[in-house]
Amino acid sequence: METNHHNQSWMKKYVFSTDHKTIGLQYMFTALSMLLIGFIFVMIMRWQIAFPYAPIPVLGRWLPARLAPNGVMTGAFYNSLGAMHGTIMVFFGIVPLAVGAFGNYIVPLQIGAPDMAFPRLNMLSYWLYLTASILLLSSFFLPGGAAQSGWTSYPPLADFNPGQTAWIVAMLFVITSSLLGAINFLTTIINMRAPGMTLWRMPVFVWSEFVASVLLLLAFPPMEAGGVLQLMDRVLHTSFFLPKEVMIFGVLYKGSGGGQPLLWQHLFWFLAHPEVYILVLPPIGIVAEIIANNTRRPLHGYKIIVSSMLFIGALSFVVWAHHMFLSGMSPILANFFLVTTMIISVPSVALLTCLIYSLHGGSIRFNTPMLYALAFLPMFGIGGLTGLPLGLTPTDIYLHDTYYVIGHFHYIVVTGSIMAMFGGLYYWFPKFFGRKMNDTLGQIHFWGSLICMNGIFFPMFITGMAGESRRLWVPTAQLHDLPVQHWNVVSSVSAWALFLFQLPFIYNFFHSLFHGEKTVENPWHATTLEWTCPSPPPHGNFTKPVRVYRGPYEYSLPGAHRDWIAQDIESEAAA
Amino acid sequence: MSGYYRWLGLPVEASGYAHSIDDGLLLIHAAMLAIFVLWGIFFAYLLIRYRRKDGVPAKRDSGHGGWGSLVPDFIVMAFEIGLIVLYAIPVWSRIKVDEPMGKVNTIDIVAQQFAWNVHYPGPDGKFGKTDPKLVSFTNPVGLDLKDPAAKDDIVLANEIHLPVGVPTLFNLSSLDVIHDFSIAPFRLKQDIVPGMMIPVWVTPTRIGTYELFCAQLCGFGHSLMHGRVIVESEKDYQAWLKSMAPAQAASQPANSANSF
Structure with a gap:
């Protein structure tokens, strides 16, 4: 590290920075903003779901008439919000937060590296992601509005619906960003580890980012190709996903035909199923770090946890068509994906079991990060268990495309991933900014969020079980949904309440940024390397050369005079 | 309900x-x-x-x-x-x-944004030829009226009549985008992909009126795409068929504006 980096200009330091920590924070602010925007979109949608055809209060007056005449949202606008909510939350919110923000900031620190392997590539990843985000959001102002074919964008609908071209271009940008990021992470983790940091001494969080990067690298290219093909269908009038003689708004399409709509679904889900594990594995890594730290004992079954992650990663490439049991693909093929889907649940159970067993014999501190990590376990459990009737082919016939599916994956990614990442924010905030977040506000945020999230998603199992389809602009139009309509109201009210409980978090975050209680370099008495450098770490991270002598979770070692020994400490006596 | x-x-x-x-x-x-x-x-x-209790350290080994x-x-x-x-x-x-054995009642379903066209072969038991080029507002499934087998075909919009206890084979196709043929009380659900003909069968066992709805996002009117399934006794079903047959040489228009 050249020393002249210490006195760089403000622009170079905070905007066009190649420092992994600045880029990590840039990712964090952008991703959190995108999560908030995606959440606002769904809060608007939930008004229409709870009270169909009622004018949207307050906001309705400000929306242009083409989206919401007299404040009542149109079906097209509803579908736009739905497609944008899904796309933003998955590709522009959770993944950039889990990989771009936490991964960027924490991984080099935890392996004892001065920066990422390719700092400029890292900067490029972020700027591609920011460009994609701006492009995606601005598509609302295009003629015809934003994409409205669902986040899955199935052709032929997506080949002709307005807004889709902008969606594809934004996706191509974000995919490219992710691919560059994945290469960077893999190179960093493989090549940049400090002396002594063997693979089996890497913290679980680093392993989770490693597996997530492999998945990103291998799963995104088919989707990127698919995106290009769909773009060509739209712009150059090719027919990759269009069969012969398809009608568009009652008119026979003049294209050559001969394509296959199902091809897109295979390309899409080949990415989008591993994507689920990209959404879930880094948060599991965060939970593992927090649990080890707050039980004051090593994780139970470190090797089982890591092996399970690797196993899940490999297997996640052969389960994609369980999203397609009823898509029209051969029903005999479904049996293969049924079996692989059941197999992948086994390492997932192993992961959860190990994390719970880690509590056994511990000395559990219930601080704010730990509350989030603990809540993750049963909530992720519900998400995983409800995957069972969806993964089994006969029961999926009934539950497919109902609200049950929505409930299932929101339990995984909201009460699971997002809760875990909130925990991660409270846990690493002192490292990011050298100050602590307020605990009381943190607890209000925690309990409020936990209750409201369950209030949103549990009713979805009930409406789904009653047969209510997802993506319904007017749920009351279908008479069989009327008896469960009140549950939609419960969901919506909980969603708005959830927003209110995010206000203490937002206040806490910004207030603590400037006025929070100052902390030392290792406030949680943790063992991993990121806690051995100053908070926040300087450019180049470590003030002295790092050497690793032990595993990641050396807590409560008998004979040591305190209950933690950092990875870079050679002899127990020195601790 | x-x-x-x-x-x-x-x-x-x-x-x-x-x-x-x-x-x-x-x-x-x-x-x-x-x-x-x-x-x-x-x-x-x-x-x-x-x-956490003061003075009680954590145990490294969980036993x-x-x-x-x-x-x-x-x-x-x-x-x-x-x-x-x-x-x-x-x-x-x-x-x-598996496909059902024995006597099977066959019906073609042609989905479009945002309606269900239901095509019965009529008394001769043979479906008339269809061609997407002939599709029009008054001929939603593109029935070729020059084909003799087409003369007695019955085409309905958003309404399916079924005899109770008889296995029914639906041949699902779509004119435009992907739809999903879904009837909750039958536990029946199947995507309909344009360019493909997908068979799906069911044996209705209970007389009554149920709701048919689309379960795959198909555009802004997706939630309004629904219809009725009327399961009736064999006698009522035959009476209904008779009442339809003579008048149905031409087809009944499917209307995108739902009239359910």
């Missing part, structure tokens, strides 16, 4: 295979509940038992060998293998792979 839902919140069972799907749902949810409750009790116990914690895994795995072999594959094969 009171009495429509059972305790799991499922709609009434109105087809031959509905109960085998419901049995699976019941069994799996019972297992899920048991796993979650047992697991929740253990979780709560750990949290209380091992909360279970690392691999001992895989026991729940083996239990889950055995349960899942049982489900696959004894339940999922046989039931799925019966519903989706």
Whole structure:
């Protein structure tokens, strides 16, 4: 590290920075903003779901008439919000937060590296992601509005619906960003580890980012190709996903035909199923770090946890068509994906079991990060268990495309991933900014969020079980949904309440940024390397050369005079 | 619609295979509940038992060998293998792979944004030729009226009549985008892909009127794309067929504006 980096200009330091920590924070602010925007979109949608055809209060007056005449949202606008909510939350919110923000900031620190392997590539990843985000959001102002074919964008609908071209271009940008990021992470983790940091001494969080990067690298290219093909269908009038003689708004399409709509679904889900594990594995890594730290004992079954992650990663490439049991693909093929889907649940159970067993014999501190990590376990459990009737082919016939599916994956990614990442924010905030977040506000945020999230998603199992389809602009139009309509109201009210409980978090975050209680370099008495450098770490991270002598979770070692020994400490006596 | 839902919140069972799907749902949810409750009790116990107490250090060794914690895994795995072999594959094969034997009532379904066109072969039992080039507002399935087999065909919009107890084979196709043919009381659901003809069958077992709806996002009017399924006795069904046949040489227009 050249020393002249210490006195760089403000622009170079905070905007066009190649420092992994600045880029990590840039990712964090952008991703959190995108999560908030995606959440606002769904809060608007939930008004229409709870009270169909009622004018949207307050906001309705400000929306242009083409989206919401007299404040009542149109079906097209509803579908736009739905497609944008899904796309933003998955590709522009959770993944950039889990990989771009936490991964960027924490991984080099935890392996004892001065920066990422390719700092400029890292900067490029972020700027591609920011460009994609701006492009995606601005598509609302295009003629015809934003994409409205669902986040899955199935052709032929997506080949002709307005807004889709902008969606594809934004996706191509974000995919490219992710691919560059994945290469960077893999190179960093493989090549940049400090002396002594063997693979089996890497913290679980680093392993989770490693597996997530492999998945990103291998799963995104088919989707990127698919995106290009769909773009060509739209712009150059090719027919990759269009069969012969398809009608568009009652008119026979003049294209050559001969394509296959199902091809897109295979390309899409080949990415989008591993994507689920990209959404879930880094948060599991965060939970593992927090649990080890707050039980004051090593994780139970470190090797089982890591092996399970690797196993899940490999297997996640052969389960994609369980999203397609009823898509029209051969029903005999479904049996293969049924079996692989059941197999992948086994390492997932192993992961959860190990994390719970880690509590056994511990000395559990219930601080704010730990509350989030603990809540993750049963909530992720519900998400995983409800995957069972969806993964089994006969029961999926009934539950497919109902609200049950929505409930299932929101339990995984909201009460699971997002809760875990909130925990991660409270846990690493002192490292990011050298100050602590307020605990009381943190607890209000925690309990409020936990209750409201369950209030949103549990009713979805009930409406789904009653047969209510997802993506319904007017749920009351279908008479069989009327008896469960009140549950939609419960969901919506909980969603708005959830927003209110995010206000203490937002206040806490910004207030603590400037006025929070100052902390030392290792406030949680943790063992991993990121806690051995100053908070926040300087450019180049470590003030002295790092050497690793032990595993990641050396807590409560008998004979040591305190209950933690950092990875870079050679002899127990020195601790 | 009171009495429509059972305790799991499922709609009434109105087809031959509905109960085998419901049995699976019941069994799996019972297992899920048991796993979650047992697991929740253990979780709560750990949290209380091992909360931080001054002067009590954490134990590094939990007293279970690392691999001992895989026991729940083996239990889950055995349960899942049982489900696959004894339940999922046989039931799925019966519903989706096998075709019904004996007397079968065949109906073509042609989906479009945002309506269901229902095409019966009529008294001669033969479907007239169809051609997408002939599709128009008054001829929604593109029936070729020059074909003699087409003369007695019946085409309805958003309404299906079925005789109770007779296996019915639906040939699903779509004119424009992907739709999904879904009737909750039958536990029937199948995507309809343009360019493909997808067969799906069901035996209605209960007389009544049910709702047919689209379950795959098909555009801004997706939620309005629904219709009626009327299951009636063989006698009523034949009477209905007779009442339709003579007047139905030409077809009835499908209207995108839903009239359900």
